[in-house]
Each structure stands twice: as structure tokens, then as C-alpha cells.
Amino acid sequence: MITAERKPLDEIIxxxxxYKKLLIVGxxxxxxxxxxGGEKEVGLLGSALRxxxxxTTRELETREITLERQCVYEFIDQxxxxxxxxxxxxxLGCGAGVQAVAxxxxxxxxxxxxxxxxxxxxxxxxLWLENCRGCGDCRLHLFAAVCPISRCAKQLFNGPxxxxxxxxxxxxxxxxxxxxxxxxxxxTQGRLDLLETVYPPADWSKKxxxxxxxxxxxxxx
Amino acid sequence: MRRESQLKxxxxxxxxxxxxxxxxxxxxxxxSVIKKGRLLKGSVDSVNVTDNQTGVVRLCSxxxxxxxxxxxxxxxxxxxxxxxxxxxxxxDILGASALxxxxxxxxxxxxxxxxxxxxxxxxxxxDSIQLxxxxxxxxxxxxxxxxxxxxxxxxxFIGAAANPFADPFFYRVIRMAKKVRxxxxxxxxxxxxxxxxxxxxxxxxxxxxxxxxVYILGGLTPLKSAKMAEYMGSQVAGMDIPEKLVARMKGVPxxxxxxxxxxxxxxxxxxxxEIEGVKGIHLMAIEWEEVVPEIVKEAGLLPRPN
Numbered sequence: 001m002i003t004a005e006r007k008p009l010d011e012i013i014x015x016x017x018x019y020k021k022l023l024i025v026g027x028x029x030x031x032x033x034x035x036x037g038g039e040k041e042v043g044l045l046g047s048a049l050r051x052x053x054x055x056t057t058r059e060l061e062t063r064e065i066t067l068e069r070q071c072v073y074e075f076i077d078q079x080x081x082x083x084x085x086x087x088x089x090x091x092l093g094c095g096a097g098v099q100a101v102a103x104x105x106x107x108x109x110x111x112x113x114x115x116x117x118x119x120x121x122x123x124x125x126x127l128w129l130e131n132c133r134g135c136g137d138c139r140l141h142l143f144a145a146v147c148p149i150s151r152c153a154k155q156l157f158n159g160p161x162x163x164x165x166x167x168x169x170x171x172x173x174x175x176x177x178x179x180x181x182x183x184x185x186x187x188t189q190g191r192l193d194l195l196e197t198v199y200p201p202a203d204w205s206k207k208x209x210x211x212x213x214x215x216x217x218x219x220x221x
Numbered sequence: 222m223r224r225e226s227q228l229k230x231x232x233x234x235x236x237x238x239x240x241x242x243x244x245x246x247x248x249x250x251x252x253s254v255i256k257k258g259r260l261l262k263g264s265v266d267s268v269n270v271t272d273n274q275t276g277v278v279r280l281c282s283x284x285x286x287x288x289x290x291x292x293x294x295x296x297x298x299x300x301x302x303x304x305x306x307x308x309x310x311x312x313d314i315l316g317a318s319a320l321x322x323x324x325x326x327x328x329x330x331x332x333x334x335x336x337x338x339x340x341x342x343x344x345x346x347x348d349s350i351q352l353x354x355x356x357x358x359x360x361x362x363x364x365x366x367x368x369x370x371x372x373x374x375x376x377x378f379i380g381a382a383a384n385p386f387a388d389p390f391f392y393r394v395i396r397m398a399k400k401v402r403x404x405x406x407x408x409x410x411x412x413x414x415x416x417x418x419x420x421x422x423x424x425x426x427x428x429x430x431x432x433x434x435v436y437i438l439g440g441l442t443p444l445k446s447a448k449m450a451e452y453m454g455s456q457v458a459g460m461d462i463p464e465k466l467v468a469r470m471k472g473v474p475x476x477x478x479x480x481x482x483x484x485x486x487x488x489x490x491x492x493x494x495e496i497e498g499v500k501g502i503h504l505m506a507i508e509w510e511e512v513v514p515e516i517v518k519e520a521g522l523l524p525r526p527n
Binding site: 153154155156157158159160161162163164165166167170171177180183184192195196197198199200201202204 | 303307329330332334335343345346347348349350351354355366382383384386387388389392395396398399402403411458459
């Protein structure tokens with residue numbers, strides 16, 4: 001899923017300051033799972049903003065709504081008719097959600113309340129880990145299902161570097177060295193032959209080299 | 222001006238090689254590079270120039286190598302993949318060769334978060350092993366990545382690093398084997414303090430026959446004080462300083478600790494010369510380059526071959 005964190009309240013207050021009527025829009029998908037932009041977080045943020053407005057004697061009228069998905073037109077359409085009653089939208093969607101809403105309603109400013117972070121997994125309650133960089137060329141089968149791009153600080157394909165000690169990454173000692181996991185994983189699976197391979201340079205044009213990426217599938221059109 | 226790599230010449234002639242590290246200044250002054258070069262001249266075969274080591278901005282390795290070359294030294298260009306993509310790396314490799322630089326040490330580099338530009342983007346377009354094979358392909362096939370032909374390939378003796386003290390231990394020799402397969406011709410190791418572990422690693426190297434395929438130079442950093450020994454052992458990742466060595470440093474009064482550090486260094490050199498497959502040493506006397514001639518002399522490695 002896509003993970004995100006809510007921006008600091010002060011930053012959001014500064015961002016909404018030109019507006020008196022605000023529609024706060026959450027998203028019930030990824031950002032709800034990582035507890036940053038779901039219905040509950042929309043409610044908490046709405047209360048905090050209204051309380052701040054009262055304390056600073058500013059005028060602020062809000063309404064809260066959470067879409068099932070902020071990045072898909074069928075769900076965004078629920079805002080039609082409603083959005084015109086507000087001066088701006090404060091979106092608790094990821095970066096894709098904010099842009100998708102903005103494209104449908106170009107006259108209304110859509111303000112991001114979240115900082116979108118990474119593709120990751122929920123490891124345990126309150127802990128999310130990045131484990132995919134969307135490189136467009138998945139080779140997890142060669143690395144004992146540990147991604148060297150997102151989980152190694154130097155994105156080494158032929159790691160580990162000389163800083164791997166005691167199974168820890170020298171850059172982030174609190175996390176395991178990804179290459180230590182690759183090596184021990186392949187050892188467990190009896191695939192040490194894969195460690196001898198010299199992997200050639202990656203083709204980053206599938207990742208960020210080409211800029212804006214698209215998927216076009218005629219069978220879905 | 223020397224036209225071939227002195228390091229390669231010394232090693233292929235069967236001499237025990239001596240290289241030393243020279244860190245460029247945090248400024249545009251050529252004098253400090255020249256001064257360090259003159260200090261080392263005659264005591265070492267080649268001088269490694271670090272490439273923004275620990276992620277700290279310094280005078281570039283390529284320019285410092287060119288300055289040393291003018292002084293009649295044989296520079297080893299250290300090149301890290303942290304700061305440049307494959308376009309810039311390949312371009313600098315061609316430039317280095319055109320300036321008469323004949324050695325390159327291919328590294329991934331210390332992570333940018335350790336330096337004075339922690340907000341920078343770590344490039345890591347290639348990793349160190351991919352850089353080795355890139356230089357190799359450019360030199361032997363006169364081709365850049367992707368196969369396009371060069372008007373002239375670079376003339377470089379290709380080196381790589383190895384750290385026998387990092388983990389997982391059994392993998393360290395596999396990694397070095399990969400570097401050799403990619404095209405590495407000489408290896409400079411991480412600082413050796415734990416001789417037992419180094420000997421164990423060397424026996425794995427010999428088991429694979431790698432000592433006959435690549436020249437291995439043992440890395441050494443003389444200890445300045447007991448404090449430094451403690452700090453490096455506990456705070457620097459990938460460094461292994463045995464307790465008994467720290468105790469030995471602590472056992473002498475602070476004023477004599479430098480002397481003791483040099484003594485340990487010379488003893489380690491003697492021990493390395495006895496190990497089958499070790500073909501030389503690489504001295505990394507960080508900001509203490511003036512001590513190199515003394516160590517080389519005390520180790521009985523003077524005069525250096527012509």
C-alpha cells in the first residue's frame with residue numbers, strides 16, 4: 001500500500017488560512033490502513049482545526065467526508081455538487097488522490113494534508129516499512145524476496161557493503177541490513193549460487209529515468 | 222612523465238608493494254595536495270586519492286590526482302558511485318586516463334548521511350562491482366555501457382576494496398570473487414587490526430585460488446591513541462579492533478601512545494609479509510601522512526623499486 005503521514009498542524013493551519021469554508025476529504029484505502037487519512041483521522045483533524053479557529057477567533061466552517069478511494073473517478077464523483085459550496089478542499093489522500101481530485105475540479109484549490117512517503121507493508125501495530133520502490137523491473141526471486149533497491153541504503157545489486165556488521169545497516173542501525181537478509185535467506189533456501197552472480201547495471205528508465213510513467217491496457221478500456 | 226602504472230609495474234615484477242592514502246583539502250588550495258605528495262614521494266609506489274570520503278565535500282579526486290602526477294607520483298584515482306551517474310562516471314574515467322592517471326579504485330562510497338551534505342541525493346546508479354566491470358569493458362573492449370565504441374579506451378589498472386571484517390563473514394570472500402570476476406586486478410583491504418580474522422579470510426581466499434588472480438594489499442591505519450582505538454572499534458561500522466589491542470594502547474602513558482601505535486603498525490606489516498597471497502600494504506594514515514615514510518622505513522621496505 002501507499003503510506004503517508006499527516007503534516008504538522010501548524011503547516012496545515014498556514015495552508016488553510018486564506019479560506020473560511022473548507023471541505024475536508026479523507027480516503028478509505030491505503031492512508032486509512034496506515035492511520036493518516038481515513039475517516040477517523042479526518043474527524044480528528046477537523047476538530048483540531050475548528051478548535052484552533054475558535055482560539056484564534058478566526059472564522060472557519062468545515063464539513064468532513066471520506067471517499068472509499070480518492071484516486072478513482074467513480075468515487076471522486078461523490079464530491080460533485082458538494083465541492084462548489086466550499087472555497088477549498090483539504091485532502092487527506094495520498095499525492096495521487098490530491099491530483100486526481102484536482103483534475104476533476106480544476107476551479108477549487110485542493111490542499112494536501114499529508115506527506116506521502118512510500119510503498120510498504122504494515123509490519124505491526126504502529127509500524128510501517130518501505131519495501132518497494134516501484135522500479136518497474138521486479139527481481140525479488142533473485143534476492144530471497146528482499147528488495148535491494150528500497151531496503152538497502154545504497155541500493156546495491158551486489159551487496160552487502162563493507163558497513164554491514166552484526167546484521168545491521170550502518171546507515172540505520174535500527175534496521176536489519178537488507179543484504180544480510182538476502183545472504184542468509186539464500187543460504188537457508190540452498191541457493192548460494194545466486195550470490196556468485198555479478199548483476200549488471202539496472203535499467204532505471206523503467207523507474208524514474210523517463211519521468212511521468214503510464215500504464216495503458218486496451219483490454220481494460 | 223610516467224606512462225604506465227607504477228603500482229602495476231611493481232606488483233607484476235613481484236615486489237611487495239606499498240601504497241598510501243592522501244586526503245584532499247576542504248578547499249581549493251593545491252599546495253596541501255602537493256605537500257602531501259612530496260612527503261610520500263620515494264616512500265611509496267602509488268598514492269590513493271580519496272573521493273569525498275565520508276561524504277564530506279573536498280577538492281575532487283581527479284584534480285588532486287593530476288596534481289600528484291605533475292609531482293612525479295603514481296596516483297590511484299578513488300571513484301565512488303554515490304555522487305555521479307553512469308554518464309558522469311564514464312566521462313571522468315576517460316578524463317582520468319587522458320590526464321595520464323593509470324590506476325583506479327572502484328568503490329560505492331560512504332553513505333551521504335555521514336557527511337556534511339546529509340540532504341543530498343545518493344545517486345548509486347551503479348554499485349562498486351558494476352563500476353569495476355564498466356571500467357574493464359571500457360579498457361578491454363573499448364566500449365561504454367550499452368556497447369557504443371570509444372575512439373580510444375582508457376588505460377587503467379583496476380582496483381577494488383574488500384572488507385574481511387564486515388558480515389556475513391562467509392560471504393566476504395564471495396564478494397571479493399565477484400569483484401575479481403568483474404575485472405578487479407588489485408584489492409586494497411579495510412584496516413587490519415584483527416590478524417586472526419584476516420588470516421582466516423586469506424585462507425578462504427587461497428581456497429578459491431583468488432590470491433593468484435588478484436594482487437591483495439593489506440590495509441593499515443596507525444593508531445594515534447588509545448581513545449582512537451576505542452572509538453574506531455565501537456563507533457565505526459565495518460571496523461574490528463580486538464580488545465587486547467585497545468588494552469595494549471591503554472597500557473602505555475598517553476605521551477607514548479603514538480609511538481606504540483606505530484609499533485603495532487610495523488609489527489602488523491611484518492605479520493602480513495608472512496601470509497601467502499598478500500602482495501603489499503596500503504597505508505591509510507588519516508591526516509597523519511607525515512608518518513608514512515617512518516613506518517615504511519621501520520618496516521624495512523625502503524628503498525622502493527624504480
